[in-house]
Amino acid sequence: IMADDKDVLRDVWFGRIPTCFILNQDEVTEREAEPYYLLLPRVSYLTLVTDKVKKHFHKVVRTDDVEEMWLEYEGTPLKWHYPIGVLFDLHASNTVLPWSITVHFKNFPDRDLLHCPSNSVIEAHFMSSIKEADALKHKSQVVNDMQKKDHKQLWMGLQNDKFDQFWAMNRKLMEYPTEEGGFRYIPFRIYQTMSDRPFIQKLFRPVSPEGNMHTLGDLLKEMCPAALPNDGEQKRYQVVIHGIEPLLETPLQWLSEHLSHPDNFLHICVTPVPSD
Amino acid sequence: MPVSLLWAVDVYGRVYSLSTAGQLWEQCHDAQMEFKRVTAAQQCCWGIACDNNIYLNVHASDLPVRYQEETYENQRWNPIDGFSDRLLPSDRWQWSDVTGLQHQPLDNFRIPSDSWEWEGDWYADENFEGEPTEKGGWTYAIDFPATYTKDKKWNSCVRRRRWLRYRRYKAMDTWAKIPPQQTTLPDPFSDISCGGWEINEEPRGRLSLWAVSLQGKVWFREGIYHHNPEGSFWEDIPLPGEVVQISCGPGDLVWAVLWEGQLMVREGISRDCPKGTTWAVVDSPNPDVGATHVAVGNNVVWALTKDNKVWFRRGVNSHNPCGSGWISMVGEMIMINVGLNDQVLGIGSQDRAVYFRQGVTSSELSGKTWRAITVPRDGDRSHSSASAGSLQSAGCYFCGEVRAQSVVSDVESDTEKGSTDGASCLVASSSPESFVDSPATASSLNSSLTENQERPQERAFLLVHQSGGPLDPQWSNVDLEEAQGHPVQTGAVLDSADTCSLSSVATYTLAMEDPYGADEHPLWAWVSGGGCSVDSHSQLNWFNSMVQSVQSMNLSVTPAQTAAWRRQIFEQLSERTKREIDNFRHYEQAIEQSVWVKKGTMQWWRDWKPHKWIDVHFALEQFSGSEGNKDGILFIYYNFYEEKKYLHAFINEVTILVPVLNDSKHSFAIYTPERTKQRWPIRLAAATELEMQDWLALLSDSCCDSRVIQGPPSKQAIWSVTCKGDIFVSEPSPSLEAMPYPSPCDQMFWRQVGGHLRVVECNSVGIVWGIGYDHTAWVYTGGYGGGIFQGLSSSTDNIYTQVDAKSVYIYENQRWNPVSGYTNRGLPTDRYMWSDASGLHECTKTNMKPPSPQWTWVSDWAIDYSVSGGTDREGWQYAADFPASYHGYKTLKDFVRRRRWARKCKLTTTGPWQEIPPISLSDVTILPCAAQSSVDVVPLWAISNKGDVLCRLGVTTLTPAGSSWLHVGTDQPFKSISIGAASQVWAIAKDGSAFYRGSVSPQSPAGDCWYHIPSPAKQKLKQVSVGRTSVYTVDENGNLWYRQGVTPSYPQGSSWEHISNNVRKVSVGPLDQVWIIADKVQGSQSLSCGTVCHRLGVQPMEPKGQSWDYGIGGGWDHITVRGNSMEPPRIHLPSLTAPAPQSPLPVRNKEVNGDAVGC
Secondary structure, three states: OOOOOHHHHHHHHHEEOOOEEOOOOOOEEOOOOEEEEEEEOOOOOHHHHHHHHHHHHHOEOOHHHHOOEEEEEEEEOOOOOHHHHHHHHOOOOOOOOOOEEEEEOOOOOOOOOOOOOOOHHHHHHEEHHHHHHHHHHHHHHHHHOHHHHHHHHHHHHHHHOOOOHHHHHHHOOOOOOHOOOOOOOOEEEEEOOOOOOEEEEEEEEEOOOOOOEEEEHHHHHOHHHHHHOOOOOOOEEEEEEEOEEOOOOEHHHHHHOOOOOOOEEEEEEEEEOOOO | OOOOEEEEEEOOEEEEEEEEEOOOEEEEEOOOOOOOEEOOOOEEEEEEEOOOOEEEOEEEEEEEEEEEEEEEEEEEEEEEOOEEEOOOOOOOOOEEEEOOOOOOOOOOOOOOOOOOOEEOOEEEEOOOEEOOOOOOOOOOOOOOOOEEEEOOOOOOOOEEEEEEEEEEEEEEEOEEOOOOOOOOOOOOOOEEEOOOOOOOOOOOOEEEEEEEEEOOOOOEEEEOOOEEOOOOEEEOOOOOOOEEEEOOOOOEEEEEEEEOOOOEEEEEEOOOOOOOOOEEEEEEOOOEOOOOEEEEEOOOEEEEEOOEEEEEEEEOOEEEEOOOOOEEEEEEEEEEEEEEEHEEEEEOOOOOEEEEEEOOOOOOOOOOOOEOOOEEOOOOOOOOOOOOEEEEEOHHHHOOOOOOEEEEEEEEHHHHHHHHOOOOOOOOOOOOOOOOOHHHHHHHHHHHOOOOOOOOOHHHHHHHHOOOOOOHHHHOOOOHHHHHHHHOOOOHHHHHHHHHHOOOOOOOOOHHOOOOOOOOOOOOEEEEEOOOOOOOOOOOOOOOOOOOOEEEEHHHHHHHOOOOOHHHHHHHHHHHHHOHHHHHHEEEEEEOOOEEEEOOOOEOOOOOOOOOOEEEEEEEEEEOOOOOEEEEEEEEEEEEEEEEEEEEHHHHHHEEEEEOOOOOEEEEEOOOHHHHHHHHOEEEEEOOOHHHHHHHHHHHHHHHOOOOOOOOOOOOEEEEEEEEOOEEOOOHHHHHHHHOOOOOOHHHOOEEEEOOEEEEEEEOOOOOOEOOOOOOOOEEEEOEEOOOOHHHHOOOOOOOEEEEEEOOOOOOOEEEOOOOOOOOOOOOOOOOOOEOOOOOOEEOOOOOOOOOEEEEOOOEEEEOOOOOOOOOOOEEEEEEOEEEEEEEOOOOOOEEEEEEEEEEEEEEEOOOOOEEOOOOEEEEEEEOOOOOOOOOOEEEEEEOOOOEEEEEEEOOOOOOOEEEEEEEOOOOEEEEEEEOOOOOOOEEEEEOOOOEEEOOOOOOHHHHHOEEEEOOOOOEEEEEOOOOOOOOEEEEOOOOOEEOOOOOOOOOOOOEEEEEOOOEEEEOOOOOEEHHHHHHEEOOOOOEEEEHHHHHHHEOOOOOOOEEEEEEEEOOEEEOOOOOOOOOOOOOOOOOOOOHOOOOOOOOOOOOOOOOOOO
C-alpha cells in the first residue's frame, strides 16, 4: 500500500502502548488493588495521562500514606519528562505486551525523578523543548513569531490528543527555506541504556558541506559509532524511533519532519539487540 | 498610462479621490461643504454641493486657462482736432467690438466670476497682421467699415486700434461655484453628468454637461471650453417626461432615467450639435421594476432597477444609441458609473463599498467580476492594510484638551434631546467616522449625535444660513417645547438614549447587523470614473484585500515515493499498529476524547474583506480540563477559496458572549482578550432565534464551567448594560484594582443576566436597582439567569417577568412638483418615500419590523409631532432639499417635506428583577458602603422622570426595594445624582450645573439644603458619580471632570479639573476607582463606540489616575463599579506558573469583604 507522508504523522501521533498498571506490593492497602489497563499515547508524558491511574489506586491506598505518585518498570524509575514512547523503546521494547508498570505512592526517588506537582510543569517542560528545538532549527524565529495562544494551541493539542489542532500550528515549526534543503540543525537526542549519560545532543546539520542530505547513518556515525555494526559483524544494537527501526539511509531531515515527537525533537533509542 | 483619479463621495458628503497609482482615498480637504454627487472628466470634476449649487474643480496643469478680451478704439479725422474721438453720428461707437456694432468700453469688461483674475491692465495691441505698427497700434482706413492698413495715407479718415486684456482662471484645484444664471433657475439641481469630449476635435476642455433639476427638468450647459471651463449658461432641454437621473458618455451617448422607470436616449448628438435633437424611450429592463439609474460610456450602457439589480445593454454604438436588449448581470448596486475606456464602477447596495468591474475589454464590454476597492481613506483611524505602522494606538480618541462647545453642537444637543425619548436604539456603534479635534470635523462628529441621523450636510446647511446672526429663536425654544411633551429632558436615562442614537448614526443594513464589531469601512454614496484612465491591463493596487492569516489544515504533503527507506517506515509503522494496538483496542484510552461535541451550521461574519456572512460549520467540543473543570474549544469550519479551513477559540479565553438580535439576523458576538483588543469579535448567526438562544445558553454555560462560576453575582460584581438593554455582570478579582499592575480589563469575564434595562446601579452589600427604557424602576431579587438562560444556569426562584417599551420611528418623504404639489412621487435616487431618518433605507409602515424579534408592536403608527424643529399641523417639516435643515412651515424655497411616524413596541422577558411602582425614574444611586447588619438602612437617592429628587426610605439588604419615597425639594428639575461613601450627595440640574446636598446623615437622610456649584466654564454637566472621596462629572461634550479641593470640612470642593475627553459616562466606586464608558476606542482592526475603560494609576494620594485601560466595548451604555469594594492585595506578585490570560478568577460568591470602605 502506497501511503502518504501525512499518514506517517498520523501514525506517529496515534501510536499507543497498551499498559498494565500494578500497585507496588509494599503499599499498604485497605483492600486488594486491581491492576489498571490503559492505552498510553506514545507521544505524551506519563504524568499527563495517568490521572485515572492515580484515582484508581487512591481508592485502595490508605489516604494518609499517599504521596506523589511515581512509576517504575523492572526497577527503573520512569522519568515523566521523557516521552512515553521513548521510555518504552528504551526500557521495554522487547517486553511482552501489555507493558507492566508498577505504581508507587511512597519513597519518591528524588535522585532519579523530577517532581511533577501539576500539569503546568509538564507544559513548561514541553514548551521549553519546543523552543529549544526551534532555536536549533530556525534560530528561534518561528517560535518567537508565534503568539501566546499559538503556544497554547500546541500544548492543548497534545494535552487533549488533538492531532489537527496540534499540527495546524506545528506545521509552521516544520517549515524551512527550500533553498537550504532543511533546518539549520536537526534537534535530536540519542538515548542509550548502556550509558550513564542521559542522552547525546549535539549540533548536526541535515545537509553536508558538499550538499548531500545527511542520513540517520551519518548522524549515528558521528554521535554514536558504537551503535553501527562493523563490517561483517552481526548487529549488536537496534536504533529505534517510535517503535520502528528506520533504515540507516533514511534522510535525517525527513525523519526530523516526520518522526519527531510533538516537542520537535527526534528521540532516537539505541538498545542492545535482545539475545534470544 | 499617466496617473489619473477616481472620484467618490461618501454618505456623509465628503469628497475623496483615489489615484490609479495610489492605495489611499484622499479626502478633498478643500471642499468646504459636503457634496451630493460628482462627475469627473480628466481635467476637472463637477459636483452638486449640499447648498444645491454646482461647483467646478479644475485640476491645475501646465496649460493655464487664459482668455483674451479685446475691444477696439475708433477715431475719425477732422481738420481741427486731427484724429479724435469725435465721430459722426452715423459712425460706430468710440469703443466697440471688431464689427463696430457692439458698444464695448473698457470698463464694461468684468471678470465672469470670482474664479477669474485679470493678468494685467488693458494695453493697445501694437501689432497688426503680425507686424509691428510702431504707431501705438493704429490702423487706418478711408471709412468704417473698410480695409485697414497700418500706414496712414492722405485719404485716411478713420483709424482704430485694438486693446487687449487677459484674464486667467485662478480657481485651480479648488471647488469653485460656477457663476449663477442670470435668470435664477426654478429649482435646485439633483443630478449632473459630464462627457462628450470625444464628439469633436476641439482641444481638451470642451465638455457637454447635463444636469437634472429637482422638478425633473433637464438642462444643458452651453459653452464649456478650455478657455471657458465654467461654461456660459444653462439651456432647458424639452422633455417628454420627468427625469430623475442622467448620464453622458465621453462620446455621443446620453441616457436618462424617467420618473416612471423607463429610460430615454438622446438622439441626434453630433459634433455640430452636442446637445442632440430628440429623445427616444427605452423600456425598463424589468417590466415590473422601474429603472432607477443609468450609466453610459463610449459604447456601453449599464442600468440599475429599483430592486438594485444590475443590467447591461446589448448592441449599443454610435449608430444605434438605443441598443438592442438587456442582459441581467450579477451584483446588487445602488449606483453605477462608467469611466474612461468603458470601465465600470458601482456602489454595492448592501455594504456601500465601491466596486470595480474587472475584465472589461473592448471585446468583452460586460467584464467578468465585481471587485471591491478596499483601500483605506486618509484620516482613517485604522484600516485593514497590512502596514502595522498605520495602526493607531487605542487611546487616540483621548486627549487632554477640553472639548469645546460650538454653536453647532449647541443646536444639536438641543435637537437630540427631544427626539431621543423612547430611544430608537437600533444600533450601536459603527459610525465609520473618525474625528480629530478640529472644529470642522468635530462638527461632523456632532452631527452624528443627532437622533435625526442626518448627514452632516444638514449641519453645514444650518451653518450657512445661521452663521450670520444669533440662532433662530425657534431653535433655542426647542428645549422648552419638548419639555412639555416629555416631562424629562435629560438625566442619566436619557443620556444613554443619546449615546444610543449616537451610535445608531449608521442605520445602514450593514451597521444594523453590526453593533458589536464596528466596521470602519467607508460607506460610499457616489462614484465617478470619468477622469479615471484605467483599462483591463492597468495594474491597480486597489484590491489588496486583507486576508487574515488563517490556520490551514494543509500539511506539507510530498508525493509518495518509493524509496526503500520510506517503504520500510510505512511497513514498520503498520506492523507497530498491529503489534501494539490492534490486540488491545478494548483498553481504555488514557486521554478522554471530547466528552461532548455539539455541531451545527451557522453563518459567520468573515474576518477578511469584503466582510459578509458566509455559511460555516460550527462545533463546540467540551472536555474535562486539566484541573478537573470542564473546558472546551469552539471551532468554525469554513471554505477559503475552496480550501477547507477553520478558526477556533478556547472556551476559557472567551470573555463575553453578546446577543445581537435584529430583524434580519439572529446573531451573537464572541470576544476574547485578543478580539477585544482588535475590536473585532467573532460574529455568528444562527438560522432561527431559538437556535441562537440554544447556542448562547450552551456556550455561556461552557464559559462559566471553565471558569468555575455559578450562581448569582457576588455583591462586589461589576454590572454593565449594552445599548440593546442587555445586562452583563463581571466578578472582579482582587487584582483588578491592584497597584501598580492591575489585571487588564480586556480579560474580565462577563456573563449575561436576564432582563432588559437602560441603567443599573449597585452597592457593595448587594443592593442593585435598575431602570428600564420606559423609566420603570426595578430591584434585583438575588436570582440569576432568566431570559434565554434556563435550567441549571438559572435560579428557579427570584425570576420574574419583565416588560419594557420604546418607540420606533420612520419618515414619510415627499417632493413638490408643479402639477400635483407635494406627492408621494419622491426621488428614488435620492431617498425613499418611506425611509429611516438617514433616507438611505426604505422603511415603510408595513415592512418596518420591531427592533428585534423580542419586541412586539403595541400601538399603530401615529404621526409624531414632537420633532425638533417643529412641524405643521399635519406633522410635516419642510426643506429645500433632502437632506437639509427642516422647519415646521412651508416657504417658497421648499421642495421637499417629511414627517415622522412613531410606533410603540414592547418587550417581554424574564430576569431577577421586580418592579418598584409607581414612580418612573431617570437616575438612581445607592450609598457604596458595606452595611454593618442586614437591618441597617442604606441611603438610596433617585431622580424621577419629571426631574424631582427622591430619597428612598427603608432600604436594607433584607428589603432592597425599600418602603416609600421622600420628596426632596429643588428649584429646577434634576437629571443625575450620586451619593458617596460618606453620604455626600451630588446632583446635576437640568441647566447643567452641579449641586451639593448639605447635612445628609442617618438622622437626616434627606439633608437640609442644596449648595449650587457652577459647572466648568462654558460646559453643561450631565452626569455625576461620587466614590469614597472622589467626585467626577461628565459634561455634554464628553469631558470628564474631577472636583478639586474636596475635604471633610469643605465637601463642596473648590474647582473642576479636566481629566479626559471622549467620555460618555463615569462610575466611581467605593475604592475611588474610576471606570467610564468611552465614546470611541480604536482597536487594531476596528473601532468601538461605547467602550468600558478603567482608569489606571488611581491611588489614595493620586485620585485622578494616569491613563486608561480598555475593556469590553462596542455598544456599551452603562457601567457601575460601585459594588466592588474589594481592596487589592497590598503587594502584587505576578503568578509564575499560571499564564495571566487564563488565570481563573478567584472563588466567587464569597463574602470577601466586610470592612472595605471606611465610611
